[in-house]
Structures are given as C-alpha cells and as structure tokens.
Amino acid sequence: MSTIESGAMHRVMTRCGRFTTRHPWPVIAAWLLLAVTVAALVLAFGRPVDEDATLPGSAGQHGRDLLEAHFDGAGNANGQVILRSSGPRLDEPATAAEIARTTARIGDVTHVASVGEPVLGTDGRTGYVDVTLDVGPQELTREMTDEVLDAAETPGLETLPGGALSRAGNGTGHSEAIGVVVALAVLVVAFGGLVAATLPLVTAVIVLVIGIGAIGLAGHLTGIPSVATTLGTMIGLGVGIDYALFLITRYRSLLARGHDVRHAVVGTVASSGSAVVFAGATVVVALCGLGVAGVPILTTLGWTSGLVVLVAVASATTLLPALLTLLGPRIDALPVRSARPGRPSAWGRLADRVIRRPWRYALSSGLLLLVLAAPTLAMTLGQTDAGDRSADSAERAGYDAMAAAFGPGINGPLTLVAELRPAATGPGDPRLAALTGAAAKVPGVARAHPARLAPDGAVASVRVIPDTAPSDPDTLDTAGRLAALDVTGAEVSVTGQTAVRGELATRVGDRMPLVIVVVVLLSGLLVLVAFRAPVVAAKAALMNLLSVAAAYGALTAVFQWGWGARLIGLDGPVPIEAYVPMMLFALLFGLSMDYEVFLLTAVRESWDRTRDNRRAVRDGLAETGVVITSAALIMVCVFASFVLSDEPVIKMMGLGLAVAIAVDATVIRGLLVPAVMTLLGDANWWTPRRRSAPVMSERAG
Structure with missing residues (x-):
C-alpha cells in the first residue's frame, strides 16, 4: 500500500481535514488576512526587479566587481533616452535648444544622478543621452522610468527608451485574463455548475496575490528578474486551479456516495490532499535541483516558483476544504448542464484498447514522441535582446533606431x-x-x-x-x-551584460547533465517513497524525460528554426535563451510528476483492492482520465496564453510548458504509461521488502 493511502502523510492530512471542518471561518479569515497584508505591502513598497545577470566565479563577473569597487556609481542603473526626428536635424539650433531643455528636465527628475551630453548618429536625425540614476538595477521601478520618460517628451521629436529604461516592467495582464477565462470555461464543462467551476479560480487568485506579492517584496532583499513574477503567475494559475480541481472532484464523488459534508471533506483531504502534497513536493524538489547549476538566475527562478507552488498546496489543503465545508451540497448549485461526475466510459474504452494491444500502443506512441523530440539534437543556446521583441514595441523601436544610427553593437x-x-x-x-x-x-x-x-x-x-x-x-x-x-x-x-550572459550560456551547457541527474534522482526517490515501487518510480522518470524532450523539440523548431514564428508574434528565428531549457526541465519534470502521481494513486488503489494489474491499469485510467485531461487542458490554455507576451523568453516558457503538458496528458498518460504498465505486469509493484497491508478504508470514507 502506498504512502499516500496510509502511513504518516495520510494521518497528518486526515488531522488537517478535521481541523478545517471544525474551524472553517478562522481558516478562511487567516487566508484573507494574509492576502490583504501582502497586497497592502506591495502597494506601499512596490515590487522592484533586477534584470542584470550575475555569474559568480566568471571573468565577466570579476570585471563587474572591479568596476563597482573602484568607480563611484558603477553599479547604478544606466539607460538611454533616444530622440528621433522625422524632420529637421537634431543639431539645428532650434532643435538643439529644445533638446537642451529636455536634458535639463530629465536632470531634475528624482533619482536621476546625471545626464550625459547628446550624442548624434550618422544620419543627424537620431541621437541619445545617457541617463544614470542613483539606484541600482535592483531598486529601479517602473514608476522611476516613467518619470524619466515623461520628462523626456520633446515637441516635434519621437522619444524612445533604451538600456535600463526599457526593461522596467513588461505587463502580462492580458495573458492572465485570457488564461482565467479559458480555465473558467473548461471548469464549467468539467463540473457542469458555476459554483464548482468558480471555486478553483477564487483559490487561485488568492494564491497569486500571496505568492506573487511575496516574490515582489523579496525584490527589496535580493535581485529578482521580472521573468520570475511572470513565471510564478503561470505556475500559480496552473497548479492552483489544477489542485483545486482534483480535490473538488473527489469531494463531489464522496458526496454522491452518500457521505455527509464533514466526512466527505476529511476523506478528500486525506486522500486527494495527500496526493496534492506529494505532487507539489515533486515540483518543489525538481526546482530545488536547479541550485546545483551554480547560476544565480536559475536559483532565483527555482525558489520563487517553488514558493508559489507551496502556497498553492497549502491553499488546496486548508482554504479549499474550509470553503467546501461551508458550501456543503451547494457545491453543485447553479448548474448549467446535467453533470456526470467522472464520466469514465470513453477513457475506459481507450484503456481497454491499450490493454488489449499494449505493444502496438507502446511502440507507436514512443515513436511519435521521438519524432517530436528529434529537433532537440540541433538545439543551441544563446541570448535574446530587444531586437527580438515585437516590432510594434517601444523597446524594439529604440533598439532599431540605435542600431540604424550607431551600428548594431551599440545595443550591447x-x-x-x-x-x-x-x-x-x-x-x-x-x-x-x-x-x-x-x-x-x-x-x-x-x-x-x-x-x-x-x-x-x-x-x-x-x-x-x-x-x-x-x-x-x-x-x-x-x-x-x-x-x-x-x-x-x-x-x-x-x-558587460552581453559578456556575462555569454558565459552564463557556457556554464548552463556544462552543468545541464548534472542538473538532469539530480532532478531525476530526487523526483524518482520521492515517487518511490510515495508508492514503494522501484519499477514505477523508474518508469515515471523515463516518461517525464520524454515529455521534456518533446518540449525541447518544439522550442528548437519554433524559435531556433523559425517554424511558425510569425504566428506567435515574432519576425523570425530568435536565439533560445541559455537558461530557459534548464528551467523548463525542472518545471516540466515536476509538473509531469503531478499527473503521474494522480494516475498512479488511482491505479495503486485498484491494485491493492484486486491484485490484478490489467484491471488496476484500466480502472486507474478510466477513473482519472477526464480529471487529468481537464486539468491539463487548463494548464495548456494558461501557459499558451503567455505566448501573447512581447517578451521572447516568456513566449519560450509558455510554448514549452504548453506543448509538454499537452503531450504528457494525452500521448504519455493516455497511451504510453498504461501500455508500458500492462507489459510490465506485476513487476510494477515489486519491492525488495514486500509487506501485506490491509486494504485502505479511505475509499469508503
């Protein structure tokens, strides 16, 4: 019997469920108080970001440290205000006088330490002034850059940002909104009612307020790149909704069996709540594996994303049960269609076909995955710049103007x-x-x-x-x-930023094998602890590697080769940012383990009950197929919506995550996993120290 179904974790989650059912209002109040407090702190102190790459031990970082130690203000944020004229030359007396007044206004802005002399390009109609602020890149906020750019507005001239002034803040609000709307539609279809569909969104919003707010506040203590907030939002929405979906599905199932509300909530937290804890732990453990890379930006993205996952797990196992306790049977209120919880028939028929011909499905799905992963062999790592942004963005306009007037190297x-x-x-x-x-x-x-x-x-x-x-x-x-x-x-x-990021790409390539080994071993060990089955743990690790490889193949084809690049808002091929594949590996390995844990939990329950491997595989897929598919569809839509961002790195993250989750929930969990488990037979559940255990009573309550 697995740890999820019995043992210390099951007992702890049972006590957790009982506590939330006895004290629902205090639990809800505590969460709301925490959310309000974090939101108020963010409004009061802001969320500074630091886009500068650091790489301890590198030659580039050594040079930067020397500059900061020996030159006053070398560590301050520096940007450019780019001035472009479509009419008179910038050196004509009237225009030059206007530019002088502009530089004076910029110099009067709070936090501006110095403004350089105007520098003119070869065409005489494009120029720039260097603007140095009295804060480091970490303390630079969007409000500060807006003040500078507002002061730089010059009659008759186009004003564009450059350098640090063009990097403060890249909103993704439209992506988040699209993700939430699509998630609501999927949840309505899955649950058949507005109350049940809305509840995961409510908890996910609270997760985002607390998790993303905490990341923003951490920017006052250490360097946090803007991509950390965006990535945290993607992960928070995805796992926040998915974890709630799994628990609500189990809760409604227990209610349908005749359990009272409190008994159903406790049973839900003890069973599905335990699975959520293990699933979340696999994500966090995988993200922690990034620490061995020795790359600060990866370490930062790892712990910030892990923080959001921890908040999502805590919300799913405490806040959601408290809300379910108060709602009771009203979870099915406001129906929009006749719901059939579980609806296992279609997935049951698919499981029957796979089990009858396991070799056919194992080989065909394996071949498909290898084809999807094939472009990975040509992947090369590089670094993006503002020239890879959307053609209608201010950053791209400033980049192109500087390159045209001063040569492409001026931007780096x-x-x-x-x-x-x-x-x-x-x-x-x-x-x-x-x-x-x-x-x-x-x-x-x-x-x-x-x-x-x-x-x-x-x-x-x-x-x-x-x-x-x-x-x-x-x-x-x-x-x-x-x-x-x-x-x-x-x-x-x-x-310089370009030199340091080049060394970062080299280090990432050198450390990638070590990170893969560490993440695979740690995640596999966690699955082994959860299910006490070495073969299942090894098989889970291999399947997850295939989903990651498929994501890498998509990244290479779309971004490096440019296949369909224009469809996602790019002008053509762009370099794959050095740290993206390693970050995606940890995230995808953890998220894929989520679905593996939920599927294996159902398979193991049937195995413990029947000791028939084929029936266990069939029952597990039939029981979880619709739920996993719905959860994956939500994640895919949330991740894919971030492809709309102007930032190429965010597009890479969104596309890579969406492709991997889509492949994982369909080809891998729907075909390859049941086929392989059927072929392995009873060997799935072999353990060096096999002990008999009483059949779990949770399914009865």
Whole structure:
C-alpha cells in the first residue's frame, strides 16, 4: 500500500481535514488576512526587479566587481533616452535648444544622478543621452522610468527608451485574463455548475496575490528578474486551479456516495490532499535541483516558483476544504448542464484498447514522441535582446533606431577592465592609451572609447562597441579576443551584460547533465517513497524525460528554426535563451510528476483492492482520465496564453510548458504509461521488502 493511502502523510492530512471542518471561518479569515497584508505591502513598497545577470566565479563577473569597487556609481542603473526626428536635424539650433531643455528636465527628475551630453548618429536625425540614476538595477521601478520618460517628451521629436529604461516592467495582464477565462470555461464543462467551476479560480487568485506579492517584496532583499513574477503567475494559475480541481472532484464523488459534508471533506483531504502534497513536493524538489547549476538566475527562478507552488498546496489543503465545508451540497448549485461526475466510459474504452494491444500502443506512441523530440539534437543556446521583441514595441523601436544610427553593437557594448600593476599615477599613464589602441584593433570591434582611470589608479576601463548585435554569436567571439589581449602591466577581463550572459550560456551547457541527474534522482526517490515501487518510480522518470524532450523539440523548431514564428508574434528565428531549457526541465519534470502521481494513486488503489494489474491499469485510467485531461487542458490554455507576451523568453516558457503538458496528458498518460504498465505486469509493484497491508478504508470514507 502506498504512502499516500496510509502511513504518516495520510494521518497528518486526515488531522488537517478535521481541523478545517471544525474551524472553517478562522481558516478562511487567516487566508484573507494574509492576502490583504501582502497586497497592502506591495502597494506601499512596490515590487522592484533586477534584470542584470550575475555569474559568480566568471571573468565577466570579476570585471563587474572591479568596476563597482573602484568607480563611484558603477553599479547604478544606466539607460538611454533616444530622440528621433522625422524632420529637421537634431543639431539645428532650434532643435538643439529644445533638446537642451529636455536634458535639463530629465536632470531634475528624482533619482536621476546625471545626464550625459547628446550624442548624434550618422544620419543627424537620431541621437541619445545617457541617463544614470542613483539606484541600482535592483531598486529601479517602473514608476522611476516613467518619470524619466515623461520628462523626456520633446515637441516635434519621437522619444524612445533604451538600456535600463526599457526593461522596467513588461505587463502580462492580458495573458492572465485570457488564461482565467479559458480555465473558467473548461471548469464549467468539467463540473457542469458555476459554483464548482468558480471555486478553483477564487483559490487561485488568492494564491497569486500571496505568492506573487511575496516574490515582489523579496525584490527589496535580493535581485529578482521580472521573468520570475511572470513565471510564478503561470505556475500559480496552473497548479492552483489544477489542485483545486482534483480535490473538488473527489469531494463531489464522496458526496454522491452518500457521505455527509464533514466526512466527505476529511476523506478528500486525506486522500486527494495527500496526493496534492506529494505532487507539489515533486515540483518543489525538481526546482530545488536547479541550485546545483551554480547560476544565480536559475536559483532565483527555482525558489520563487517553488514558493508559489507551496502556497498553492497549502491553499488546496486548508482554504479549499474550509470553503467546501461551508458550501456543503451547494457545491453543485447553479448548474448549467446535467453533470456526470467522472464520466469514465470513453477513457475506459481507450484503456481497454491499450490493454488489449499494449505493444502496438507502446511502440507507436514512443515513436511519435521521438519524432517530436528529434529537433532537440540541433538545439543551441544563446541570448535574446530587444531586437527580438515585437516590432510594434517601444523597446524594439529604440533598439532599431540605435542600431540604424550607431551600428548594431551599440545595443550591447562590452567593457574592457584592466587591473593596473603598479597603479597608474594619473591619466597620462601610457598603459591607458595602449589599452584603447589594442582594443580598437581587435577584429569585430567597431570603435573603442578612451580609457577611464579609477580615482585610486588601480583599475582602468574601456567601453568597446562591437560591430555585431548582442545576440550575434560573433559578439562573444569578439569578447573572447578582447579578453586575450596582452598589455604590459595590465591584467584584463571583459564584462558587460552581453559578456556575462555569454558565459552564463557556457556554464548552463556544462552543468545541464548534472542538473538532469539530480532532478531525476530526487523526483524518482520521492515517487518511490510515495508508492514503494522501484519499477514505477523508474518508469515515471523515463516518461517525464520524454515529455521534456518533446518540449525541447518544439522550442528548437519554433524559435531556433523559425517554424511558425510569425504566428506567435515574432519576425523570425530568435536565439533560445541559455537558461530557459534548464528551467523548463525542472518545471516540466515536476509538473509531469503531478499527473503521474494522480494516475498512479488511482491505479495503486485498484491494485491493492484486486491484485490484478490489467484491471488496476484500466480502472486507474478510466477513473482519472477526464480529471487529468481537464486539468491539463487548463494548464495548456494558461501557459499558451503567455505566448501573447512581447517578451521572447516568456513566449519560450509558455510554448514549452504548453506543448509538454499537452503531450504528457494525452500521448504519455493516455497511451504510453498504461501500455508500458500492462507489459510490465506485476513487476510494477515489486519491492525488495514486500509487506501485506490491509486494504485502505479511505475509499469508503
């Protein structure tokens, strides 16, 4: 008998269910108080984001640390206000005077530390001014950038953001709204009533308020990229709704069997609640595996997403049962159609066909998965830039304007940092001229600015503009040649966002095998603990690897090869961001385990009752097929809605997650898993220390 059906977890969840049925109002009040408190703190203090990539131990990070240690304000946020004229040149007296007034207004904005002199492009109609703020990228908020851009509005000129000013805030509200509307429609079809359909959305909203709010507040303590909030929203909506769906389905089933409300709620929390805890734990464990990569952004995305999953599990096992206790039989109120809970017939017939011809379904579904995964063999990692955004976005317009006027490299400058030994005595040190001259001669460099010397004379820096775009692999080759420069009395390194992200891609590629091994072992161990069946745990890990591979294949085909890229709002192929595949691996492995846990729970219940493997597989698929399909459809719609985002990385996350969940819930759980379990027979449930146990009584209550 599995741990989910008996043992310590079952006992703990039984006590949890009893507590919520005895104290529903205090439980609900506690959740509402927590949500209101978090929301109020967010409104009062904001949700700062930090888009700067850090990579401890890398040469690029070493160079950045040197700059921040030796140059005042080197760690402050820096952006550009881009000015573009469709008429007179910017250097004409009247226009130049207007620009001077604009720069003065920008300088008066709160948090603006300095404003540079206007720089004109070769066409004379495009220029920019550097704007340095007195806060670091982590403290930069959307409100601060809006103040700067509002002050920069200039009559007769188009004003565009660049640098840090273009990265503060990328809303995804339309994606969230679409996901919620589609989820409601699926829930209405699944439950047949408005009350039952609305309840998962209510709990999911509370999960988002608390989970996403907590992530935002954490931005005051550590660097949180904006993608963390978006990813947390995707995961929060998906698992928040799905976990509630599983529990409500079990609750309605127990009511239909004649159980009273309190008994039904306790039984639901003890059985499905235990499964939700194990399912959520697999997601969190998989996300924790990202910590071994040694990449801060992955660690951050891992713990922020895991935090949202924990809130979703807690909500499903406490808040939802409290609401069910108060609703009682009214969970079926406001029906819109005649509901047939479970509706196992179609899935039962499919299970019968698979069980009769397991080899046929195992081979055909396995071949299909291999075809979907085949493009993965050609996957390469890179980095996106603002040039990959939607053509009608302000970020893309600013990027294109700068590239046209100053060359593509202006959007991704490199910084050559030199430690001078002995320290320079002043700006006349010959090593400074040597640094600038050597950098300018490197192949791939468009121009090198004069070297700057730190006040203590120990460090010098040269701003280098490559002749290729930030996302172009040739730019990283240029950075490598700069790092190899040999200047007497100077030890050089290359930094800048482009250089650091290039090193990040290399580290991710090197650490990917280790992360895969750790995540697979930890998740498989958790399944082993839950079901006490080594073969089932190993099979679950293999099946999840196939769903991840299918997602990688879709990423490669759509983003790297450009198949259908225009259909999702891209102009063509874009690089696959280095950290996306590793992040997707952990997420998808955990989420796929969710469905595996729910399916195996039903199969194991039938096995313990009948000791007939074929019947157990058939009963498990027939019982959970509709529920898993409905849950997966909700997740797919939620994830797919985020493909509408202007941010390519969000598109990658949304598409990868949607494809993997769709494949997992249909081809893998509907065909491959039952076929393989049928072929394995009683070996599924082999354990080195097999012990007989009384049949679980939960199904009777």
